[in-house]
Amino acid sequence: MSQPTNATLEHLTRIATKPGVRSTLILSKTDGAIIQSTGLISASQKESSETGQEGYQNAENQKSAEEVAKMAYDFVRHASSFAIGMQDEDDVQLLRLRTRKNEIVIVPDAKYLLVVIHDAPKAG
C-alpha cells in the first residue's frame, strides 16, 4: 500500500506550491544528504546550464541545492549547539530566519530537516 506514502508526500507538494514558497529541501540530519528538494537546481544541472545555452541566465546567481543544503545544515548545527550551550538537554525545534527578501523556516527533527524558503511577507 503506497497510498499513505503518497498522501504524506502530497503535503510536501502542497507546501511547495503555496504562493510565495520558493524552495523546499529535506535533508538527512546525520550527514546532510539531500533527500528531496523542490525549486532548486542541483549542482550538476547548474554546471550544464552554465556551459549550455543562455536560457538559464538567472541560474548563475541562484545557489544550487547542494550549496543551500550545506548552508542550512551548518546553520542548524550552529543553532543547536547554541541551544545546547544555553541549556543542556535542550534542542532546537523551529528556526525562522527573516531576511530582507526571504523567510527561511526550518524544522529540525531527530533524523531529518525540513527547510522552506519563501518570500518575506510584504510589509517590513
Next chain:
Amino acid sequence: MNIEQRKQEILAKRAKLAELRKAREQRGDTKPKQDSLLPNAPDTGTLTLPANQDSRRRELDDLIERLVDRPVGLSREDSPAGKVSSRPSSTGRGSLSPGSHDERNPQTPPRGRATYTQSQATQTVSDGEYFADIPSEVTSLHPPPPKQDVLMYSVGVQTNETGGKDASYSDEEDRDSSLNRSPRSHLRSSRKEKEREDKLRQQLREEIEEELKNLKLSANSNGDTKENLVDKSTTHNGFFNRALTSEEMEVVVASDEFLDFVNRSSKVIERALDEEYDVLVDYATVEEDYEDDEDDEVGEGYGRSKSKKGRRLKEIAQFYDERWCKKRMVSDINFSPKFPELLVTSYTKNASAPQDPSGLLQVWNLHLNSRPEYTFHNTSDILTAKFSPFHPSLIIGGCYSGQVALWDTRSKSAQPVQKTRLSGASSGGHTHPVYSVDIVGTQNANNIMSISTDGVVCAWSVDMLAQPQEYLELTSPHPGKTDEVSPTCAGFPPSDPTSFLVGTEEGTMYPCHRYDRAGSRAGIDQDLRYKGHTAPIMSLNFHSARGSVDLSDLVLTSSLDWTVKLWKVRPFGSSSRASATTSARYTIDTDTSVENISYLTEFPREEVVYDARWAPQRPGVFATVDGAGSVEVWDLLVDTEIPVAKATPAAQNGTAGLPRAYGLRSLNKVAWDEKDGKRMAVGGAAGVVTAYEVGSDLAGDGVKAEDWASMKKLVGRMERGLR
C-alpha cells in the same frame, strides 16, 4: 548479480566480526593472566635498583618531557618503528643493568642513545595500552565525549555505507595483531608518569582518530559500492554532501520514520506560513492601502443601520480537503472546548468512492487552513461528532450503523480507538442510526449518551463501549397508530444529567427521564409534550450561557417546517400543571389528558432550517443555518423579527466546479467556539466548512449585566403572549 556480490560481502563481514569477537574474548581471558604476571615484570627492574631510583626517575622524567614536547606528527610517525622494535627494546632494557646504567649516567654521550631506546619502549607501552583500551570504543564507533564536531561526524559515518565500516574493522584487526605482538610491560608505576602517559595517550588517540577519519573517507571515496561520492571539500564540519541513489531515496522516503517526520514538520511549516500577522511590521512605513476592507463583502445583514461593524460576520477560513471531503456532506461540527482553534467535523460517505472508508472525521485548526490537523475514519457514516468536554483528546461520534465510536487524537491509527459492537441488538446497543451523542455528567462521573432513530437511548462508559451501562427504549406514552417515536435530535439541560428532551420526526418534543422516579417510569414523560413544529425537528439546543440570570430553560429548535422556535421548558419532573393552564400556550388534550405546551415565539424563515445554536456567552444571540446556504445571527435583544447579521460562505476552489445547485448550497450545521464565542463555523452539503469571526457586539466578551435581565424580561413578555 550486484545483490549476490553484496550478500557475499555481508557474509564475509559477518565472519570477520565473529572472528573479532572471538579474539576479544580470548583477550579478555588472557588479560587477567597478564595482569597477574605484571607485578613480576617490574620486579626485575625496580627491585634491583632501589639505590638509584631517584636518579632514574629524574632521567625518566626529562625523557618523557622530551617525548611530550615532541610534535605530535613526529611521534606518530615513530610509532610503527616502536612497534617493530618493541621486542628488542624490551630485551634491551633487560640488559640495562642498574649498575651500568648508573655508571653511564655521568657520561653524557651514550645516555642519549639509551634513553632513545627507552623512549621507544615507552611509546610501545603507551601504544599497546591505548589499543587495549580503545577497541571496545572503536567497534561501537562511538566518538570520544569531549569533541562535539566528531560527534556529529561519526554519527554520520555510522549511517553511511558499509565501506567505511569495513575499513575500520580491518583496521582493528591490524591493531589486534599488533596488540598480540606488543609486549605488555608495565614498568612504571609512579603517578607523574601515569599522567604523562595519559597525555601521550590522548595525543595518540587524537591522531588515530584523525587517521581513522581519513581512512574512512578514502574508503568511501574509492569505495566499490555505488554512491560514495564524497565531496572532499565539504567533508569538514561534519557535512557530508553526497547524492543519494534512487534506491536509497526510495528506502528513506518509504520509511515510517520519514513519513512521520514529514507529517509533523509540514504541519509546523504550514502553520508558520499560514500565520498572517507579520511580527516585523513597521506601521510607520506601511502605505495607505492597508485599510479596513472587511465590511464591504460580508455582513450583508438586514440590521445594518447602526453599529454595523460590531455585528459583522467575517469569513476567516474555509476548510476543504480535496482528497477526503469530495462529494461528502458535513454532518456535524464541534469546537474543542479546550483548544478554541480546533474544530472537529464529521462527514457522510462519498458514494462515488466505495473503496474509501464511509465515515470521515477531521480535526481542523484555524491556524492551519490547507489541511486537517487529524483525519479519522470509520466503516460507517459518521452522523455526529463531539469533543469530550472532559478530555481534550477524545472525540465521540455516532454512526449510521448505530455504533458509537471514540477516537483519540493521540492515536496513530485513523480508526476509532473504541467503538460499540455492530450487532447492536444482541449486545444491547443501537441498531438504528445515531444522530445524537453527548457526554453528560461531571469530570469524574460522566457518560456518553446516545440516541438512535428507533427511540433507543443508551448510556455508555467512556472506558468501555462493549456494553451500554443503561438501555432505555422510548415509546410513545399514548399510542395512536403506533407506539414508536423516532428521535432526530436530543438535548440535555446543562444542570440535570438525568433528564433530557428529544425532538422527533413528527415534530413533537418530549421530555424524558433516564431513571424511574416517584410517579413516573423511565422514558418519555407521560403528562407533557411540546407541540408546535409540523415537520421533523432538526436541532434542539439548550441555552448554555452562564450569566446573572439563569436562562437554561430556554430551548431553541429548528425544523423542516421553515421555522425556528423558542421554548421555555418546564422543570423536569414537576407535575404542577394547574398553575400554568391559564395561558393559551398550554392546552390539555381531552382524550389523553396530556398537557401540550406551545412555544414562546417562532422565527419564520424562507427556507428549511437545519440548525440553530445559542451563542455560548451572550444571552440573546443565536445562529441558524438554512437550506439556501446562508448563515444568520440573531440577537433577540436587538430584534426578534430579523437577524442582525447574515452571510453566505464564499464559493471555494473545491466547489467552484460544482453546479451551484440548490442542494449543494445548503448548510447543515453551525457551531460556536465555546470558549469565548468569537468564532463560528458552518458546513453543509458541499463538504466545505467555513469559519467566521463574529463582531464584538455578538461575541462573548463585553456582555453587559443588564442584558441578562432584559432577556429575562423579554422571555416574560413572550410568556404572557405579548411578544
